[in-house]
Amino acid sequence: MSSFEESVEELFPGALPSEEFLDQVEASVGPMGFTPERTLSLVSVCRDELTSRFTTRIDQRWGTAFTLAGLGGVPALGRTGWQAALAHIPAKTGERGCVLVFGFPHIGIEVDGTVGFTQRRGQDHPTSTCGALSQIFTDAQSGNLPLHVDVDDYEATTLSLRLVDPRMPPATL
Numbered sequence: 001m002s003s004f005e006e007s008v009e010e011l012f013p014g015a016l017p018s019e020e021f022l023d024q025v026e027a028s029v030g031p032m033g034f035t036p037e038r039t040l041s042l043v044s045v046c047r048d049e050l051t052s053r054f055t056t057r058i059d060q061r062w063g064t065a066f067t068l069a070g071l072g073g074v075p076a077l078g079r080t081g082w083q084a085a086l087a088h089i090p091a092k093t094g095e096r097g098c099v100l101v102f103g104f105p106h107i108g109i110e111v112d113g114t115v116g117f118t119q120r121r122g123q124d125h126p127t128s129t130c131g132a133l134s135q136i137f138t139d140a141q142s143g144n145l146p147l148h149v150d151v152d153d154y155e156a157t158t159l160s161l162r163l164v165d166p167r168m169p170p171a172t173l
Ligand SMILES: [Zn+2]
Pocket: 046, 047, 048, 071, 072, 073, 106, 129, 130, 131, 132, 133
C-alpha cells in the first residue's frame, strides 16, 4: 500500500474513487426515477481547478451541472442563484423533475501521504488544498478571522463568517 493510500485509509476510511462513488449514486437514485433527462445536478465543490475533473464526471453522467459553490465547496450563490438553479430543473408544465445535489469539501493528499497539500501542475512545491479552508483555519488559530464581509474578498470572508464564529477564542489542537 502506498503512503497516499495509507493516509486515505487512515483519515477517510471507506473513501471511494469518484467513478465508483458516482456508480453508487446512480444505483441508489436510478430506481427512484432519477434519469439524466429529468434531473438537474447541482454541484457544490470548491472552485479550485483540482475539482473540475469530478464535476466533468458528473456532467458526463447527468448532463451539465448547475454550479452552487465558491471557495471551500460551500454554496455561495445566494437567493437569486438558488432561484435560478431551481428554475432550471428539466420538467414540462405539470411534471416534476429531479434535483441531485453533490456537495463536497476537498483536501489534498500528496504521494508521500502528506495531508492538506498538493503539488500543482507547473509548480515545484506543494500548496495548501483546500487553500481557502486552510487559510480560515490559520486565521482562526491566530485570532485574525474577519468580523464582517469584505466586498473585495466576498467569498473568503463570507465563507469564514459562515464556518467560524470570530468572537470565539482561537481553537487549540
Ligand atoms: Zn479549495
